Every structure is written in structure tokens, then in C-alpha cells.
Amino acid sequence: MTAQARTPEDQDELLAYRLSLRLGPVHARQRLAIEQETEARVFGKDRRTFHLENLTTAPGLIRFCLRCVGLYRRAQANSRKLATVENRFVIPELPPAFEGFRILHLTDLHVDMDEANLQAVIDRITPLDYDLCVLTGDYRRLTWGPIDDALAGMARLRRAIRGDAFAVLGNHDSIRMVPALEDMGYRLLMNEMVPLERQRERLYLAGVDDGHFYKAHNLHRAGDDIPDGGISILLSHTPEIWREAAFAGYDLFLCGHTHGGQICLPGGIPVTLDAHCPRRLGRGYWQVNGMQGYTSPGSGTSVLNVRLNCPPEVTLHRLTRGPG
Numbered sequence: 001m002t003a004q005a006r007t008p009e010d011q012d013e014l015l016a017y018r019l020s021l022r023l024g025p026v027h028a029r030q031r032l033a034i035e036q037e038t039e040a041r042v043f044g045k046d047r048r049t050f051h052l053e054n055l056t057t058a059p060g061l062i063r064f065c066l067r068c069v070g071l072y073r074r075a076q077a078n079s080r081k082l083a084t085v086e087n088r089f090v091i092p093e094l095p096p097a098f099e100g101f102r103i104l105h106l107t108d109l110h111v112d113m114d115e116a117n118l119q120a121v122i123d124r125i126t127p128l129d130y131d132l133c134v135l136t137g138d139y140r141r142l143t144w145g146p147i148d149d150a151l152a153g154m155a156r157l158r159r160a161i162r163g164d165a166f167a168v169l170g171n172h173d174s175i176r177m178v179p180a181l182e183d184m185g186y187r188l189l190m191n192e193m194v195p196l197e198r199q200r201e202r203l204y205l206a207g208v209d210d211g212h213f214y215k216a217h218n219l220h221r222a223g224d225d226i227p228d229g230g231i232s233i234l235l236s237h238t239p240e241i242w243r244e245a246a247f248a249g250y251d252l253f254l255c256g257h258t259h260g261g262q263i264c265l266p267g268g269i270p271v272t273l274d275a276h277c278p279r280r281l282g283r284g285y286w287q288v289n290g291m292q293g294y295t296s297p298g299s300g301t302s303v304l305n306v307r308l309n310c311p312p313e314v315t316l317h318r319l320t321r322g323p324g
Contacts, residue, residue, distance in 0.1 A: 088319075189205070264309040
């Protein structure tokens with residue numbers, strides 16, 4: 001049967017089958033059920049977390065407020081002015097073969113939000129030199145509904161990414177996106193780990209499912225096969241699981257979700273981070289309990305394609321054994 005001839009029921013059955021093969025039947029059923037139960041809710045399951053992105057009146061209200069103070073056009077233009085930010089992680093125990101290893105970090109792309117922003121991301125990363133690309137979630141604009149436009153944008157982006165691209169899901173992303181993303185050449189890490197090898201030396205790259213809204217992360221499953229003394233990098237959509245990750249023994253923690261606040265007061269002070277973590281973990285480099293982390297403000301925007309005092313970025317991390 002051709003793809004064009006398949007009924008919606010056939011497509012749903014095929015998707016469920018592929019997810020069952022990829023994740024295991026129990027994980028697939030559980031994740032799909034969690035999505036159906038919780039997607040588009042304004043309040044989290046604990047009733048203490050508020051999700052502005054799921055409030056349907058939020059875009060109009062924010063747009064109205066920005067227009068009233070004459071900042072809407074400026075804020076929209078800001079959202080399309082990406083910077084390339086370089087960060088260095090000093091890891092004395094880094095295997096020598098990985099000295100200078102460069103990781104391109106993309107997050108919170110929301111590729112179906114704004115065509116101009118997606119093109120700006122592609123233009124920004126095209127000339128960059130890196131060894132590996134990682135993506136830490138939120139590829140879709142909304143937290144519910146169709147996934148086709150987001151997948152089309154991710155396909156365009158994949159053509160601009162050179163080499164391997166490892167990714168995790170965010171709270172805006174549906175588990176239904178996994179087969180299509182992997183068909184494009186993204187490697188999804190669903191509470192999984194993969195070794196990175198150079199000259200017979202290894203780093204260990206782990207990734208967890210969304211820990212913000214769906215609470216589907218499993219640090220133990222992702223890291224159980226990392227050997228003692230192995231240098232590990234954890235991809236998480238949100239910084240909110242920082243304490244668990246540090247005590248689990250991860251060396252580096254790469255995340256996004258916060259957008260750095262997206263709309264900030266002068267001086268880059270965020271109005272809100274939409275994340276239960278210390279504010280010092282809300283953007284840029286940080287360190288806690290021996291684990292180094294970086295929270296990217298992301299390349300895209302949520303709710304409305306505007307930014308104030310919080311420029312978007314693509315991040316280049318360089319790994320080194322020493323301060324030089």
C-alpha cells in the first residue's frame with residue numbers, strides 16, 4: 001500500500017508499530033498516553049506549574065502590550081538576529097584525542113514559528129566548523145496538534161547540518177515525530193547513551209526525554225552503561241534536572257528550554273524562565289557539584305516571535321584539557 005493510499009488509521013497503526021520497535025512496547029504506549037492526557041494543558045500535572053505557551057490568548061496579549069510601548073517591531077527584528085556564542089569546557093581528564101573537540105549546540109528552534117528565523121539559523125550555521133551537532137529539544141511551535149510543518153522545517157535544517165546530529169525531545173515535541181526525525185538522519189536519544197570514538201578513545205553522550213512537562217526522563221537508564229571514569233555529556237531539554245544529573249555523575253550538561261527569558265528587562269534580567277531551577281542556571285555557563293553546564297537561550301522563540309534584551313544564539317562548545 002502506498003503512503004498516499006493509507007488511511008489515517010493505517011498511518012496511526014504504522015506509527016505505533018515503529019515506536020514499539022524503537023522504544024519497546026511499554027515505553028511507546030506510556031509516552032503516547034502521557035501526551036494524549038497532558039498536551040495543551042496550561043497547568044502541569046502537579047497544578048503548581050504554569051505553561052504560558054499553552055494559553056491561547058497569550059500571543060495576542062503580548063503583541064498588544066509591546067505595541068502599546070512601541071517595542072513590537074524592534075522585538076520581532078531582535079528574534080532574527082542570531083549570534084554565534086563560543087563556550088569552553090575545561091576537563092582535565094578529557095581523553096587527549098578529544099582535545100579541541102567542537103560541539104554545535106542548537107535548541108528551542110520552533111522551526112514552524114517563523115520562516116525568517118529558521119533561515120537565519122541555517123545561514124548562521126552553514127559556515128561554522130564543528131565535529132558534532134547536538135539539539136536539545138523544542139522543534140515545534142505548539143505543544144499539540146499537527147507535526148508536519150515542524151518536520152518540514154527540521155528536514156531543511158538537517159540538510160544544513162554537517163555530519164552526525166544527536167537530539168532529544170522537548171516539551172513542545174511529540175513522540176510521533178521520532179520516526180520521521182530519525183529517517184532524516186537525526187539520532188534521537190530517548191533515555192539512551194552512545195559512545196563517541198576517536199583514535200580508540202571515547203566520550204559518552206547520553207540524552208533524556210523531556211523532564212519539564214512530561215517528566216519522562218530517566219537518568220539511570222541513560223547512564224548505566226557509562227564506565228567508571230568515562231567522561232560523559234548529558235543532553236536534556238531543561239536545566240530543571242540539574243541536581244539529579246550532578247549526583248548521577250555526569251560531567252557536562254547541555255540544555256535549553258528557558259529561552260534565557262526571551263523578554264528580559266534591561267541588563268538581561270528575565271521576567272520569567274518557566275523553569276524550576278536557580279536563576280543562575282537560566283542562561284549561559286554554570287557549575288554545580290562538580291558538573292559543568294550550559295543553558296542556551298536558544299535560536300528560536302516561543303508564544304510570539306519576539307525578543308528583548310535576550311538575543312538568540314547558536315552555541316559552539318570547545319572541549320579542552322587545560323586553560324590554554
